[in-house]
Amino acid sequence: MSLYHEAADILERAQKNGGSLKSIVFGKKTWKTDGKTLFALTSEAAKWSEILSEVVERSGVLGVEKSLTPTLALLLTHDLFLSKKGVALPSSHGLNTSISRHKVRLSAELTKARLRRGFATLDALRAHVNSEAANGPPTDPDSKPRIRHPRWIRINTLRTSFDDELAASFTTYTQAQSLKEITHATPDQRLYHVDEHIPNLIAITGPDDPTTFKSYKQGKLILQEKASCFPAYLLDPRPGEGDVIDACAAPGNKTTHVASLLTDSQSKVTACEKDPERSKTLEKMVKLAGAGDVVTVKQKQNFLKLDPAAKECRNVTSLLLDPSCSGNGIFGRDEATVTVRLPSATTTVPASKGKKRKRGGQKTQPAPEPTDQDGDAITEETPEQDDEDEAKLKARLENLSTFQLRLLQHAMSFPAAKRITYSTCSIHAEENENVVVQALLSDVAHSRGWRIMKRADQVDGMRRWHKRGSVDAARQAIAASTTEGGAKDFDAAEVADSCIRCEKGGEDGTMGFFVAGFVRDGDVEIEPNGGRNGAVEEADGAADDDDEEWNGFSGDEA
Numbered sequence: 001m002s003l004y005h006e007a008a009d010i011l012e013r014a015q016k017n018g019g020s021l022k023s024i025v026f027g028k029k030t031w032k033t034d035g036k037t038l039f040a041l042t043s044e045a046a047k048w049s050e051i052l053s054e055v056v057e058r059s060g061v062l063g064v065e066k067s068l069t070p071t072l073a074l075l076l077t078h079d080l081f082l083s084k085k086g087v088a089l090p091s092s093h094g095l096n097t098s099i100s101r102h103k104v105r106l107s108a109e110l111t112k113a114r115l116r117r118g119f120a121t122l123d124a125l126r127a128h129v130n131s132e133a134a135n136g137p138p139t140d141p142d143s144k145p146r147i148r149h150p151r152w153i154r155i156n157t158l159r160t161s162f163d164d165e166l167a168a169s170f171t172t173y174t175q176a177q178s179l180k181e182i183t184h185a186t187p188d189q190r191l192y193h194v195d196e197h198i199p200n201l202i203a204i205t206g207p208d209d210p211t212t213f214k215s216y217k218q219g220k221l222i223l224q225e226k227a228s229c230f231p232a233y234l235l236d237p238r239p240g241e242g243d244v245i246d247a248c249a250a251p252g253n254k255t256t257h258v259a260s261l262l263t264d265s266q267s268k269v270t271a272c273e274k275d276p277e278r279s280k281t282l283e284k285m286v287k288l289a290g291a292g293d294v295v296t297v298k299q300k301q302n303f304l305k306l307d308p309a310a311k312e313c314r315n316v317t318s319l320l321l322d323p324s325c326s327g328n329g330i331f332g333r334d335e336a337t338v339t340v341r342l343p344s345a346t347t348t349v350p351a352s353k354g355k356k357r358k359r360g361g362q363k364t365q366p367a368p369e370p371t372d373q374d375g376d377a378i379t380e381e382t383p384e385q386d387d388e389d390e391a392k393l394k395a396r397l398e399n400l401s402t403f404q405l406r407l408l409q410h411a412m413s414f415p416a417a418k419r420i421t422y423s424t425c426s427i428h429a430e431e432n433e434n435v436v437v438q439a440l441l442s443d444v445a446h447s448r449g450w451r452i453m454k455r456a457d458q459v460d461g462m463r464r465w466h467k468r469g470s471v472d473a474a475r476q477a478i479a480a481s482t483t484e485g486g487a488k489d490f491d492a493a494e495v496a497d498s499c500i501r502c503e504k505g506g507e508d509g510t511m512g513f514f515v516a517g518f519v520r521d522g523d524v525e526i527e528p529n530g531g532r533n534g535a536v537e538e539a540d541g542a543a544d545d546d547d548e549e550w551n552g553f554s555g556d557e558a
């Protein structure tokens, strides 16, 4: 019973205050209904809200059913016609009877709404609604053509081969020679493009929802943003060289990517995840991707508490570090294209009787994030709130970068480690070039011989990637550190060129992202203590780190 009232509350808050549905649902822990169910219903209803508002308003149902608020009517109408299971209430329940007794009238209005939009069947309308949610509404012909964000799909070579999968899932798709064809496609064009930087990655566009593909459900296709594929690829783990740690692993996209690069070797991946719920998702995703033989999931494992000197870590040669961040690089493609429109309470008479429909304020709201086959959200991060004030943001970035630096220094303390990648889905220099410079200047980097992985030493696709770090940001970070001494040897242009950035949106079809690699020859003696900025100190102070890190998730707390 609380489902519909709680869902109505969420949609109304979203319409009134903005913010993402995800933040509203998962930011509150006291809902009676579970968050996944609430998110699934509200995000679907949000997608259909334009059409369903029209249906509810034109049916006149609100004029006769006093127990129904406009939002309840919209949600119940959604479930009555569009949910496989129908209205999730006993047929005798008051809310169910008050909507069901108007089924014929509502159904007629839904048909009219469909025909007005030129769709012959409800399935065709559904495909259109899903496509608009994914790609946004068509642009005004006079305006600049809108750039369509591609749907990036990594073909999981642990379960299938690239060619087999193209033949299995994309037979109705035409190959596009350039990414531009994808970013400028019309919504109904089914196209795929083979990425030129990351092996086994394709960009697609079209009306289909790839989460409904059989191969997706079998773990053969992984929905993963292009930029998010950079860290594992840049890490370039060499089969047989040694083991890998994914330090902050859930939901596991990069973990399974690394695992796919280590096939036919004895090398193992240890995936740490501190958060209990996300640990379960990680475990599930690793199994689904067929990476269970290669990956050991350490559930509820704080990476800072993993002892680098432990026997199990002695053979770790590569570490992938993708910690929590402000998340402001996440391209809110899905979030920006779904509109919540709630029916107007004042227009309760069918339009045929001459009343004008009132169009309520529109807010952009999220469509569901990609989910695993059980509907678990598998986003990597929560987008930053737009309305955060500057002082709050500054404090949050300070907290985050302190935490990120600690993790990075801890990664640098693994005795056999030779390569590390550090990444964030943030575009803030504080979390990126600044952390890189500070890590390079730390005692642990110095004592163990860590240096930046230069562009010339990067794996082919990353060397060719055009967008590099910010020279200004690197220069400022170096200048800030020079006062403490020791930064004179760093060349800002070289540091920046070694870093990789991705722009949020635009013709590259990427989210905002940052990644840098660190290398060492592995022959420097380990010091008993990490020194001033050493990892041992950070690990000891890990209890405080928990709080600091969670400040980074204010997007979830809204």
Ligand SMILES: C[S@@+](CC[C@H](N)C(=O)[O-])C[C@H]1O[C@@H](n2cnc3c(N)ncnc32)[C@H](O)[C@@H]1O
Binding pocket: 228, 247, 248, 249, 250, 251, 252, 253, 254, 255, 272, 273, 274, 275, 278, 301, 302, 303, 304, 322, 323, 324, 325, 380, 381, 549
């Ligand atoms: C940006 S997400 C990682 C996304 C993941 N790499 C992927 O590609 O699917 C950061 C994750 O790190 C986890 N985390 C944060 N601090 C951690 C720590 N100290 N030890 C282990 N995991 C941590 C968070 O709970 C979150 O799940």
